[in-house]
Amino acid sequence: MNQSPHRLWVNASLFDGLNGAAEPMAVAVKEGRIAWLKPMSELSADDQSGFECIDAKGALMTPGLIDCHTHLVFGGNRAGEFEARLEGASYEEIARAGGGIISTVRATRAASEDELFERARPRLQALMADGVTTVEIKSGYGLDLKNELKMLRVARRLGRELPVRVVTTLLGAHALPPEYKDDADGYIRLVCEEMIPSAAAESLADAVDVFCENIAFSVEQCERVYAAAKAHGLAIKGHTEQLSNLGGSTSAARAGALSVDHIEYLDEDGVKALAEAGTVATLLPGAFFILRETKIPPIELLRRYQVPMALATDANPGTSPIFSLRLMLNMACTLFRLTPVEALRGVTAHGARALGLQAEVGCIAPGLQADFCLWDTNNPAELAYSVGLPRLVQRIVSGELA
Ligand code: NIG
Numbered sequence: 001m002n003q004s005p006h007r008l009w010v011n012a013s014l015f016d017g018l019n020g021a022a023e024p025m026a027v028a029v030k031e032g033r034i035a036w037l038k039p040m041s042e043l044s045a046d047d048q049s050g051f052e053c054i055d056a057k058g059a060l061m062t063p064g065l066i067d068c069h070t071h072l073v074f075g076g077n078r079a080g081e082f083e084a085r086l087e088g089a090s091y092e093e094i095a096r097a098g099g100g101i102i103s104t105v106r107a108t109r110a111a112s113e114d115e116l117f118e119r120a121r122p123r124l125q126a127l128m129a130d131g132v133t134t135v136e137i138k139s140g141y142g143l144d145l146k147n148e149l150k151m152l153r154v155a156r157r158l159g160r161e162l163p164v165r166v167v168t169t170l171l172g173a174h175a176l177p178p179e180y181k182d183d184a185d186g187y188i189r190l191v192c193e194e195m196i197p198s199a200a201a202e203s204l205a206d207a208v209d210v211f212c213e214n215i216a217f218s219v220e221q222c223e224r225v226y227a228a229a230k231a232h233g234l235a236i237k238g239h240t241e242q243l244s245n246l247g248g249s250t251s252a253a254r255a256g257a258l259s260v261d262h263i264e265y266l267d268e269d270g271v272k273a274l275a276e277a278g279t280v281a282t283l284l285p286g287a288f289f290i291l292r293e294t295k296i297p298p299i300e301l302l303r304r305y306q307v308p309m310a311l312a313t314d315a316n317p318g319t320s321p322i323f324s325l326r327l328m329l330n331m332a333c334t335l336f337r338l339t340p341v342e343a344l345r346g347v348t349a350h351g352a353r354a355l356g357l358q359a360e361v362g363c364i365a366p367g368l369q370a371d372f373c374l375w376d377t378n379n380p381a382e383l384a385y386s387v388g389l390p391r392l393v394q395r396i397v398s399g400e401l402a
């Protein structure tokens with residue numbers, strides 16, 4: 001097997017996932033991991049021996065971006081629903097009328113594994129062109145054993161065939177499928193007793209997610225899903241407080257969730273519960289924007305209680321047909337008033353934490369995977385500031401140009 005060369009990036013303007021460095025830095029990579037970092041002023045000729053040297057010429061270096069919440073494997077599209085909402089229908093009304101998530105379920109069930117893969121690939125490539133090196137992909141449009149596992153297999157295959165790390169999440173408890181109409185508890189049993197054990201046995205899922213909402217599942221039903229997930233060694237996450245405040249975030253945090261996501265309707269008690277449990281708050285400004293939501297997540301409270309905020313695209317055919325994580329940086333700042341550095345932490349260090357991967361990715365620090373990006377600016381704020389201008393110069397995964 002070819003030994004991957006030792007590489008040394010010099011003259012980088014470093015943002016390490018949490019903070020910017022005060023002076024130009026050198027970053028050394030051995031065997032795909034970050035070996036050491038040094039200010040250029042302390043770099044000796046000896047330090048450089050045995051390395052292939054790459055001059056960053058002052059370019060901004062960040063960790064590879066992490067999109068910690070997507071639903072990018074799906075069949076069909078929901079442009080018609082987009083038009084209906086512009087005419088005044090709400091997301092909730094469309095869902096109650098059998099549209100929304102369920103319409104994507106019909107299209108996803110009808111699609112073959114190969115079709116789903118071919119449709120998902122360009123969506124993932126769009127994220128990669130924005131600097132994404134780790135992406136989470138959820139199931140949730142199959143809603144029966146066969147089709148949930150089919151979606152997860154497509155997600156795993158994307159990770160094998162493209163130079164990006166893929167983390168998968170089973171979202172069986174996303175919506176009630178038509179064949180379980182009036183039997184939500186029966187469906188939750190299917191999720192707990194068949195989907196979770198099968199996904200765990202086949203190593204198809206790294207985590208389990210739920211949609212805790214009036215149009216989806218109750219707090220108590222979600223708690224049953226968390227218990228089953230934990231019994232099978234899987235991490236848990238929740239779509240909570242997106243449309244109303246049911247207390248789903250507090251319940252998920254107490255069950256040990258890695259993250260709770262959306263959280264527009266989260267209150268102070270919920271924020272305290274996240275702080276106590278060490279649960280990450282994942283902000284999804286794309287869904288906020290597309291649904292023309294006006295309730296802003298409790299950013300000031302999250303800051304006050306020092307809850308780490310992650311940021312993701314929520315890429316999906318209904319609430320966020322958006323495949324740009326850099327646009328999320330901009331929206332988090334313009335819509336939620338995050339600072340550009342807070343937003344950048346959300347797609348690096350805090351995004352990693354939302355996936356439980358903080359010991360592997362999300363920061364440029366010794367021992368972590370050498371996943372990083374070079375940008376054609378030296379100012380981190382510029383990544384959030386402009387929209388639509390490609391700025392990525394290099395995307396490095398495990399120390400290799402990808
Ligand atoms: O994150 N909130 C629930 N699930 C997705 C939307 C899925 C869909 O509408 O297809 C979300 O917004």
Ligand code: FE
Nearest residue numbers: 069071239314
């Ligand atoms: Fe989502």
